[in-house]
Every structure is written in structure tokens, then in C-alpha cells.
Amino acid sequence: MRGETTAGNGGLLSVRILLISNVFPPGFLGGYELGALDVARGLQRAGHEVRVLTSDYFPDDDNQMPELPAERVLQCTEPSRALIPVSLNLQRGLYMNSHNVRMLAQSVLRFSPDRVVCFNLLGLGVLGIIRYLVSAGLPPVIYLMDDIFKDLRNAAELRRRFLHVFGNLDFVKAADFVMMSANLAEQVETSLGMPVARKVIIPGWFNAGPAGENRPWTGNKANHIVRFVYASRVAPHKGIDLTVDAVRGVLERGRSDFVVDVFGAGDVTELLQAVTAYGIGDHLRYQGCPAKEELLLRYREYDAMLFPTREQEPFGFVVSEAAWARCIPVMTAGIGAGEWFLDNWDSLKISRTASDLTAAMLKLLAMPPAERDLMQRRAQRTASHHLQFDRAMGTIQEVIAQQSRERTGPSNTARTAELAIEVLDDMWGRISRV
Helix, strand or coil: CCCCCCEECCCCCEEEEECCCCCCCCCCCCCCHHHHHHHHHHHCCCCEEEEEEEEEEHHHHHHHHHCCCCCECCCCCCCCCCCCCHHHHHHHHHHHHHHHHHHHHHHHHHHCCCCECCCCCCCCCHHHHHHHHHCCCCCCCCEEEECCHHHHCCHHHHHHHHHHHHCCCHHHHHEEEEEHHHHHHHHHHHHHCCCCEEECCCCCEEEECCHHCCCCCCCCCCCCEEEEECCCCCCCCCHHHHHHHHHHHHHHHCCCEEEEEEECCCCHHHHHHHHHCCCCCCCCCCCCCCCCHHHHHHHHCEEEEEEEECCCCCHHHHHHHHHHHHCCCEEEEECHHHCCEECCEEEECCCHHHHHHHHHHHHHHCCHHHHHHHHHHHHHHHHHHHHHHHHHHHHHHHHHHHCCCCCCCCCCHHHHHHHHHHHHHHHHHHHHHC
């Protein structure tokens, strides 16, 4: 392949990689965007030329990361940003956005990438982008940290009209999929209505940093009280309401030798109002939204991580990060991260109820310090053996290396594919307006 040289990274040659994401840091919404940033930087360190194609979701992001060239020219029709009808938002965000196809075609022609890695395409016209890349001879690696196809389940008529013009979804089979968990893979296959043959599971990671920068805290954690941490979106789907109720439940059962520190952005005002109304401020404390690097270090101050998130959680990076810091994960059973941990061995798994979370907290409060310390060390060992970022990067590069298909034609293939898809888009638009 033109311009490729050995990068000394386990067989993957140095290549040009176009990375597509609906949102890309420095502004971010959650772990998906931060995960994309980790991968982009990891690929750069491995000797690859990386360029990012994304939206200007946060207007102040322009030119904030000069080490990662980014074109912020895509339209992202996320519901929180798009002042258009929901049906049109879905049509452009999931199925097709002609503007984004044009911008992608221009980027392909200018950059001439050897590989394309797609992260979160939701809001960009998911299927249109994948269809274009396959038609242009650049079947992508689709890196899924969430089910970007989930709306296919909820818009049967729109899906029928789309398939009437585009034929079927078989073009998706040309892509290689990276998924965070078997739980997520099952969700995606249900949404697509077909199995995904070429897929690999890469779990969410922690990044130990250079020279042991984020090495685990090894001193004695405060044994006079048990310290819990909640570090996620302050929102019901992540379980902040269950956390508040569990704190009340523990206090009602006569235990007050604990504290829960909450980190994160979101419904903070509602949280503080609940804390005041219930009089639990001595035991549930909001600690702000520090930078990720600071939070990774602070995990070492805590005994356990509370993560009563939704059952459909694809993974949960915070579990890997907390476990590395010898912080016992207390998490909803069945989520992606739970696939790597054993209940009552290196974690506690709960049903997503306040009563079960209360019981888990009481169990840790009653646990002898030596037994709690043993569980903490087991959690750290699990993270160290399976969830390090360097291990994930090795697998990511193997997936990219295995994608040996080269572009199927000269550079004008990209333009031809764009024009063909725009014709289909116009036909589909006419049908959808009927």
C-alpha cells in the first residue's frame, strides 16, 4: 500500500487513518468521546498519521488540539442541539445526511486515507456514512461504545422506506466491528436485525500513564469509615437517584460510618436539593467535576465505586479505572464491565434497585478490613490483567492490520460513490415526504 512503512508495532504498517466521530474533544459528552481521543492518540504514538472528521458540536473546540488535525465541518443532529422536527432529526441523524456525505467525500479525496475508523456516528447519518465508505472501497472499522443503530427498532415505517430505496443493510456486513462487550454486541445485532460476523470485543480500559504516573495508592485507606465514590453523569440513567435512596437506606439501618462522594456533571441542582431535603449532607457530598486525570488519582482515596447504571450500559470505563486503584466496583449486574468481574470475588453485582444497592453498601460496611482489602486487591488484579489500555491498543491495531482490502479504484471512485448515494438520498427523500 502506498506510503506505508513498518511502525514497529506488532506488524501493523504506518498508515493514514481517518477517524470519524460526531463529537470529539476537547469538548465531550461522556466516555465515548474520551475513548475516541485515547485511541486517536494511541494510533499517533504508534506512528500512524491520524486525521479527525467531526462536528462543531462545541463551538469553542476549533484549533484546541493542534497535535490532532480535526475538521469540524459535519452536521450533528443530536436532539439536544437540532431545532428541527424529531422525524427529520431521525431521518438525517440515523439514515442519511447529504451534507455529511459531501464533507466525507472531500476529506477522503484530500487526505486519501488507508483506513477509516468510525466511532459514534449517531446524529451524522449513520447508514449513509457507512454506505458511502463501503461504496468508495473503504469499508470502515466501526468502533462501538454504544448502540448507534438503536433507533432502527423504533422507526419501522421509516426503515421500510429507506430499505425500499437502498435495498437492504447488507453493506454493513463489509465493515469490521469493534465492540466493548458481548452485552453491546447483542444489542447491536438486535437493532440491525442480523448477526455481525466480523466483530471483536475490546473492553473499556484504564490508562496507567507513563512511568507509573497513575500507579495504585498503596497506603492504608481510612478504616474508621468506608469511603464510597460515585463518578459518572449525575443523572437517573446512571443511578444517582438510587444512590441517594441507598444512602438514606443505610442510615435508616443504623450505620453512619461511611461517606459517598459524588463527582460529575448533570442534574447537580436536583441532587443538592435532595441532599438538603433529606438531611444527608454529612454522608453524601458533591465534589464537583474535576479533570479526568485528577479523578483517576483520587480514586485511590476510596474503598468502593458505586455504579448502579442502566442494565443496557455497554461497558463503563469508570469500573476499569476504579478497579485499577483498588476501589471495589459495586455495579449493576449484566452491564459490559461485569463480564470481566466475578460477584463477591473482585466486585459486588446488584439488581438495579435502591434496596440492593443499600444491601451492598451494608455488606461492605460489615466486612472485616482484611477481607475488604483482599477484594480490593483482586479487583486491581483483574484490571491489571485484562483492562489496560496498551492491551486494547494492541488488539485495535490487529483489527486495522487485518483490514487488508485496499481502495477498489482511482481517487474519483470517492466522488462517483458520493454522487450515486446522493441520487439514492434524493429518491428516499421523495418517498419519505409522501
